[in-house]
Amino acid sequence: MKASDYFTLPASLAPFAAYFAADLRPWEWLPQIGPALESWNFVAAVQTVPAGVRIEGPVYLHPTVRLPAYATIIGPVWIGPETRIAPGAFIRGNVIAGANCVLGNSCEYKQCLLMDKVETAHFNYVGDSILGSRSHLGAGAICANLRLDRKPVVVQGPEGPIPTGLRKFGAIIGEEAEVGCNAVLNPGTLLGRRSLVMPAMAYGGCLPEAMIARSARSAVSLIPRRGV
Secondary structure, three states, rough: OOOOHHOOOHHHHHHHHHOOOOOOOHHHHHHHHHHHHHHOOOOOOOOOOEEEEEOOEEEEEEOOOEEOOEEEEOEEEOOOOOOOOOOOEEEEOOOEOOOEEEEEEEEEEEEEEEEEOEEEEEOOOOEEEEEOOOOOOOOEEEEEOOOOOOOOEEEOOOEEEEEEOOEOOEEEEEOOOOEOOOOOOOOEEOOOOOOOOOOOOEEOOOEEEEEEEEEEEEEEEEEEEOOO
16 A cells, blocks of 8 residues: 555645655655655745735745635645635645645645645545545545544554554545545545545545445445546
8 A cells, every 4th residue: 555556746746756755655645744844945925915814934825826815824834836725714734735726615724735636625624634636525524633532543454454653644535536525534544546435424444446435324335436
């Protein structure tokens, strides 16, 4: 199980490539977000920041980032070209977002890496998670990052449980994966490329590439995802 099974670091994030090796386990990228940001030479934003946008600490905003009338951004944060930040977004440390992303309305982000064209548009929580290019969270979808018993997160892999050593770990979401509205991804969830979690369900474990997870009364069933 390697990061390259789920995503490829896009060209927009090339300055950080040394920190995100393709042969690491995907959750091993999470502790690398902080050091990657420390390597960046932060300078003041070159665009006009609306009065209602509060910025604290080291923050890089590409000149083409689209800012709302109000939001909170607490560094270290790096936001790439053509990314849109919506009203009420709360971006609070160790966040990297690539090109053409949507950081949405009343959404919260911390300790996460979003690659290109990631859409998290409405009322999402993205904590201690990595989202591959062109992945999408429906309105209200949550990446839960802390077990109720506060113990380190264990990935329930296809060959058995894998300890991660991480007390906080949300989700690994592969390229073009979709999470339906009001779904909850339990801590340590891995979604393969082009997989889909149906709306209004809780899902945990490893969803294989191009498969759909859906609720069937009290059970979860998996079916192939056809082309779109």
